[in-house]
Amino acid sequence: MALYEHVFIARPDISPAQVESLTEELKTLIEEKGGKVGKTEYWGLRNLAYRVHKHRKGHYGLIDIDANGDVLNELDRRQRLSDDIIRHMTVKVDAHTEEQSAILSKKDDRRRREQRR
Known part of the structure; x- marks a missing residue:
């Protein structure tokens, strides 16, 4: 078995709770088929670089x-x-990391800088 990072973008008109349930469905699918799931992250509603199916934003997730x-x-x-x-x-x-992804650590850095001000 090999190690993978899977990133998905969900429609912007669904709620974050629906994105979490979608992530749970994906986790159960992977585990039913014999795979293992490491960390999962919800990156939030973010702007897309270009329009995709007439959407300018999307909910990002990582598994x-x-x-x-x-x-x-x-x-x-x-x-x-x-x-x-x-x-x-x-x-x-090659390997999974236990620390936060670059997207989430960037958000934390911004929050720390704003708190110092």
Whole structure:
């Protein structure tokens, strides 16, 4: 089994609670197929670099996965059929990190700077 990072973008008109339930559904799918899920992160509602299906924003999420190709194929198939997912991408990595991703650590740095002022 190999290590992957899976990032998805959900439609902006759904609530953050729905994004969390969508993440839970993806986790159960991965675990049912024999994969393992590491950390999951919700990055929030963010601006897109360009319009995707007439949307300018999207809810971003990250899932660390330890799985084989069959799990990824099923995950890809389900997300292509889902109406809530705008885009998704899976990238193979050498190792997972336990610390926060760069997106979340950047937000924390901004908050610390604002608190100092």
